[in-house]
Amino acid sequence: MSEILRLDAVSRHFSGLKALSGVTLRIDKGEVLGLIGPNGAGKTTLVNAVSGVTPASSGKITFMGRDITGIKTYQAARLGLARTFQIVQPFAEFTALDNVAAAALFSQPGESLKSAREEARAHLAFVGLEAQAGQSAATLTLAMRKRLELAKALAMKPKLLFLDEVNAGLNSAEVERATQLIHQLAASGITIVMIEHLMKVVLNVCTRIAVLHNGVLIADGPPREIIKNPAVVDAYLGHQYAQRNAAHG
Ligand SMILES: Nc1ncnc2c1ncn2[C@@H]1O[C@H](COP(=O)(O)OP(=O)(O)OP(=O)(O)O)[C@@H](O)[C@H]1O
Numbered sequence: 022m023s024e025i026l027r028l029d030a031v032s033r034h035f036s037g038l039k040a041l042s043g044v045t046l047r048i049d050k051g052e053v054l055g056l057i058g059p060n061g062a063g064k065t066t067l068v069n070a071v072s073g074v075t076p077a078s079s080g081k082i083t084f085m086g087r088d089i090t091g092i093k094t095y096q097a098a099r100l101g102l103a104r105t106f107q108i109v110q111p112f113a114e115f116t117a118l119d120n121v122a123a124a125a126l127f128s129q130p131g132e133s134l135k136s137a138r139e140e141a142r143a144h145l146a147f148v149g150l151e152a153q154a155g156q157s158a159a160t161l162t163l164a165m166r167k168r169l170e171l172a173k174a175l176a177m178k179p180k181l182l183f184l185d186e187v188n189a190g191l192n193s194a195e196v197e198r199a200t201q202l203i204h205q206l207a208a209s210g211i212t213i214v215m216i217e218h219l220m221k222v223v224l225n226v227c228t229r230i231a232v233l234h235n236g237v238l239i240a241d242g243p244p245r246e247i248i249k250n251p252a253v254v255d256a257y258l259g260h261q262y263a264q265r266n267a268a269h270g
Contacts, residue, residue: 025050025181025212026071031080032236033066040066042236043080048181053203053213055227055244057220059257062233064216068183072104073097085180098128101180105170105187111158117169118154121145124173137176144172148202164195171202182206184215188222200225220258224248232257 026048033041041063048054056064069075071082073094082090084100092100111120121141126132132140145154148168153161161169167187174182184203188196196219203226207213217223223230223244230247232240234256240247247253254263 023050024048025085026214027081027083028067028071029081029083031067031070031077031082033063033070033075034078039236041070041077041233044233044236044238046231046238046241048212048214050212051207051210052229053207053215053227055223055230056214056216056233057218057223057230057257058233058239062257063236064233065185066236067233068104068185068214068216071097072102072183095127098177101178102183103128103174103177103179103181104183105167105174105185111161111166111169111173113159114157116155117145117150117158117161117165117172118142120158120169121172121176125176128177141172141176144175145169147175147205148172149198164191164199167191167199168202171199175206179211181212181214184213184217186216186218188217188219196222220248220262 024047028044028046030043030045031041032043044067058064070077073092073096076091081088084102089097118138118141121144122134122137125137125140142154145151148171150165150168150172153165158166158169171187188199191199200222203213227244229242230244231238232247232253239252239256240250248258248266254260
């Protein structure tokens, strides 16, 4: 497989706090990488560093062979790096359709509003929000706003898509539906990095798992190995989880 993203010794400090410490990680095209770890481990900070929201303090980030360290968010979007946010933040007064059209225009500013809206309609249909196209984003349920967030990210035509806790706060039927969408996205060839606390989802969709703890990458490998890794069990999964898992083979 060929490399799409590479982090070399990436660190991010907030005053004295080391949110990310010397993270080196390679992601290949077509992978679905699960990024896991306890609260405050540095997962969102890593995604923010790559997508230009909060630049790295040091280290190097390479996307499709190009040095993108310190890139701005709009530049990242135009290169094909898109993300959803943990706290969904649509333009509340805009319709669902125009939220997605705005995302399309953000990544391709030359596009006409008419074609951005046509494109937006297709993305809304993909995430199952066709019927809500004309509704203002403020009136959508949390699950719908999460799917809207996904449609916005897709409107940026990503090559690499970061999903930041797209399942948080959803019920099991909604998680099931979101999981199917992630499978479809992966099948369409988009490389995915997902921050996810639900291990059931991680194990269902991820081809590889990277684990952060206190800003340090403590493990990186195939899901079946990661869930047995003693450092990961200690830092995140817990011994009960490991025992339950071992009992289920
Ligand atoms: N803008 C900021 N200013 C100061 N500290 C920050 C900032 N952003 C993150 N941090 C701190 O950096 C550390 C890593 O935070 P981060 O949000 O990356 O963790 P996370 O693994 O995504 O956690 P969670 O699972 O709770 O979302 C935390 O201690 C957090 O408080």
